[in-house]
Amino acid sequence: MAIPAISLEETLVARAQQGDRGAFAELARLHYPGVLRVVYHLCGNTQVAEDAAQEAFLRAWLHLSEYRLGGLLRSWLYRIAVNAALDMLRREARLAPMDLEDLPLADRSPLPEAAYIEQERVALIRKAVAGLPPASRAVLVLREYSGLSYQEIAAALEIPIGTVMSRLNYARGQLREKLQFQLTRHSELAEVENG
Amino acid sequence: MVEHVVEWLNAYLDGELAGRRLEQVAAHLIACQECQAELAALRRLSQMVQAVPLPDEFPTADRFTAQLMLRLPRLPEQPVRKIERQSGWWLVPAAILGSWAFIQTVFLLSGWIWTVGQVGLLGEVAGYLSPVETGTPVLTSAFQWLGLIQGGTGQQVAQIGENLGWNILVQALLQGALDVLYIGWLTVWWLRRKREATPALSVQTGSA
Numbered sequence: 001m002a003i004p005a006i007s008l009e010e011t012l013v014a015r016a017q018q019g020d021r022g023a024f025a026e027l028a029r030l031h032y033p034g035v036l037r038v039v040y041h042l043c044g045n046t047q048v049a050e051d052a053a054q055e056a057f058l059r060a061w062l063h064l065s066e067y068r069l070g071g072l073l074r075s076w077l078y079r080i081a082v083n084a085a086l087d088m089l090r091r092e093a094r095l096a097p098m099d100l101e102d103l104p105l106a107d108r109s110p111l112p113e114a115a116y117i118e119q120e121r122v123a124l125i126r127k128a129v130a131g132l133p134p135a136s137r138a139v140l141v142l143r144e145y146s147g148l149s150y151q152e153i154a155a156a157l158e159i160p161i162g163t164v165m166s167r168l169n170y171a172r173g174q175l176r177e178k179l180q181f182q183l184t185r186h187s188e189l190a191e192v193e194n195g
Numbered sequence: 196m197v198e199h200v201v202e203w204l205n206a207y208l209d210g211e212l213a214g215r216r217l218e219q220v221a222a223h224l225i226a227c228q229e230c231q232a233e234l235a236a237l238r239r240l241s242q243m244v245q246a247v248p249l250p251d252e253f254p255t256a257d258r259f260t261a262q263l264m265l266r267l268p269r270l271p272e273q274p275v276r277k278i279e280r281q282s283g284w285w286l287v288p289a290a291i292l293g294s295w296a297f298i299q300t301v302f303l304l305s306g307w308i309w310t311v312g313q314v315g316l317l318g319e320v321a322g323y324l325s326p327v328e329t330g331t332p333v334l335t336s337a338f339q340w341l342g343l344i345q346g347g348t349g350q351q352v353a354q355i356g357e358n359l360g361w362n363i364l365v366q367a368l369l370q371g372a373l374d375v376l377y378i379g380w381l382t383v384w385w386l387r388r389k390r391e392a393t394p395a396l397s398v399q400t401g402s403a
Binding site: 019021024025028029032033036037040041046049050053054057058061062121122125126129140143144145149150165168169172175176179182183 | 202205206209211236237239240241243244245246247248249250252253254256257259260262263264266267268269
């Protein structure tokens with residue numbers, strides 16, 4: 001009979017809480033993709049995101065004794081990741097204030113037109129997400145890129161579910177305004193594909 | 196006037212509605228083209244946002260973990276005093292429970308002895324063991340004396356004791372005191388747990 005994944009995770013956490021670095025390394029390997037998605041889409045910058053992911057796992061290691069077995073490790077880790085990413089952004093902003101308008105759009109290197117348009121579209125979406133206030137951005141990222149339920153988001157950010165809903169409504173409303181042109185184009189392309 | 200369900204469309208799209216609200220939104224969507232269009236736009240937006248990929252230049256999980264391990268400090272050892280404090284902390288409810296068990300036993304035994312004495316099975320010994328003979332006058336006069344200096348409160352308590360029976364009153368007072376202690380400990384424990392779970396991890400995202 002297969003051992004449920006959750007019990008393996010709990011075993012690893014229990015071992016890591018006793019100071020077993022190998023068990024923590026295994027946990028980090030398991031949750032790295034998820035944490036990376038959260039921090040990257042919050043930061044919008046690869047270098048800052050990588051530093052934030054490292055910082056998040058370091059904080060998790062130092063505070064592991066505070067995690068209670070039986071809880072949802074993913075939500076706990078994402079909470080730390082969100083804080084690490086926002087702290088990193090604040091630090092970066094102090095060192096070199098960045099204007100959203102200065103964020104690079106598509107790479108100007110020679111590309112087939114379709115690929116260039118796609119790259120530009122992706123860059124515009126990243127820019128629109130990066131332009132959201134941190135509180136709404138955190139909720140949107142946890143929902144869209146990590147697939148957390150409202151309940152999990154509420155637990156991860158320690159906010160009521162009603163606040164999760166209102167922040168998500170706000171974030172999506174803002175994105176719709178900023179990405180109106182891309183949305184229309186996306187819709188037209190879908191109609192062409194569907195015949 | 197048609198009442199649209201725009202405010203619930205995000206939750207509907209995310210599969211977060213249930214019960215009557217879900218039925219209400221689903222029924223409205225069948226009839227309302229405006230809300231259908233709104234839902235379709237939200238769905239397109241969500242697909243478009245989710246389709247944004249992670250850049251390729253991130254290290255693999257193995258490389259990232261190897262780098263992380265190099266930076267990982269030794270876990271800070273818990274100071275001995277903290278461990279001692281933690282063990283002492285759990286002695287409080289144990290002591291409260293122990294006291295409660297002790298009080299229950301004492302009163303239960305007293306009750307039995309008194310009953311057996313009433314039946315006459317203890318003979319002359321009953322006179323020495325009965326709480327009615329020894330305890331009551333002392334407690335009554337003590338509260339009556341307190342009443343002289345505390346404006347009648349002691350008198351009232353003495354009266355209640357006389358009417359209700361001193362055994363029951365003292366037992367109720369002791370149990371009440373233990374309840375207060377236990378609830379107090381539970382509150383402090385909950386507050387400590389809440390405080391310990393959040394330092395350095397609380398979300399500082401500000402408002403939307």
